[in-house]
Amino acid sequence: GLLIPSVRSTNQLGVGIKLPYFITLGDHRDLTLTPYLSPSTRTLEARYRQAYLRGEIEVTAAVSRDDILPDDTRAYLFAEGAFDLGGEYRLAFDVEAVSDPAYLLDYGYSDKDRLDSEISVSRYTAQDSIRAALTHYESLRDDEVNGTQPTILAEIRYDRRYRPAAAA
Numbered sequence: 001g002l003l004i005p006s007v008r009s010t011n012q013l014g015v016g017i018k019l020p021y022f023i024t025l026g027d028h029r030d031l032t033l034t035p036y037l038s039p040s041t042r043t044l045e046a047r048y049r050q051a052y053l054r055g056e057i058e059v060t061a062a063v064s065r066d067d068i069l070p071d072d073t074r075a076y077l078f079a080e081g082a083f084d085l086g087g088e089y090r091l092a093f094d095v096e097a098v099s100d101p102a103y104l105l106d107y108g109y110s111d112k113d114r115l116d117s118e119i120s121v122s123r124y125t126a127q128d129s130i131r132a133a134l135t136h137y138e139s140l141r142d143d144e145v146n147g148t149q150p151t152i153l154a155e156i157r158y159d160r161r162y163r164p165a166a167a168a
Contacts, residue, residue: 001021001022002019002020002021002022003020003021003022003032004020005017005018005019005020006018006020008036008038008108010106010108012040012068012106013038013039013040013041013066013067013068013106013107014038014039014040015038015039016036016037016038016039016040016041017036017037017038018034018035018036018045019034019035019037020032020033020034021033021034028050028051028052029048029049029050029051030048030049031046031047031048031049032046032047033045033046034046034047036062036064040066040067040068041064041065041066041067041068042064042065042066043062043063043064043065043066043107044062044063044064045060045061045062046059046060046061046062047059047060047061048060052083054083054084054085055081055082055083055084055091056081056082057079057080057081058079058080058081059077059078059079060077060078060079061075061076061077061078062075062076062107062109063075064103064107066106068102068106069100072099072100073099074099074100074103074106075098075099075103076096076097076098076099076103076104076109077095077096077097077098078094078095078096078097078110079093079094079095080092080093080094080095081093081094085121087123088123088124088125089121089122089123090121090122090123091119091120091121092118092119092120092122093117093118093119093120094116094117094118095117096112096115096116096117096138097115097117098115098140101140101141101142102140104140112140113139113140113141114137114138114139114140114141115137115138115140116135116136116137116138117135117136117138118133118134118135118136119133119134120132120133120134121133126161127160127161128158128159128160128161129157129158129159130157130158130159131155131156131157132154132155132156132157133154133155133156134152134153134154134155135152135153135154135155136151136152137149137150137151137152137153138151
């Protein structure tokens with residue numbers, strides 16, 4: 001159903017209204033669609049959530065046509081999730097993508113200046129921890145060129161706790 005509307009005012013987009021609408025898609029899934037209308041933009045925001053027996057995902061996104069870049073469709077997508085793989089192992093991921101470097105700031109979605117998308121497998125116990133991950137970075141900074149930055153990093157880490165034997 002319809003949720004509480006909100007008013008947003010910015011120098012670039014003017015005064016606008018957001019009209020969120022919540023949709024139940026079953027016992028474990030839902031979708032919230034939020035049209036955002038102002039004199040300078042027509043935007044549709046969305047948030048999708050789903051719970052599984054052994055995990056969950058959440059996706060947030062928006063698509064805009066505005067006066068800031070009038071010939072372009074602007075958008076972003078953030079997705080994250082985590083799943084129990086059994087044996088105390090966990091799979092986690094997050095994806096961050098944007099159509100242009102200024103979009104997140106222009107709309108107040110995030111003040112991130114670097115996007116990082118990652119997939120990892122980990123296990124944490126009282127005695128040890130292990131984690132393997134691949135991370136993709138994308139800079140949104142004007143003074144950084146993605147072609148000259150390390151964009152994909154791999155990490156494997158293992159830690160073990162040792163306790164000294166008690167003195168006799």
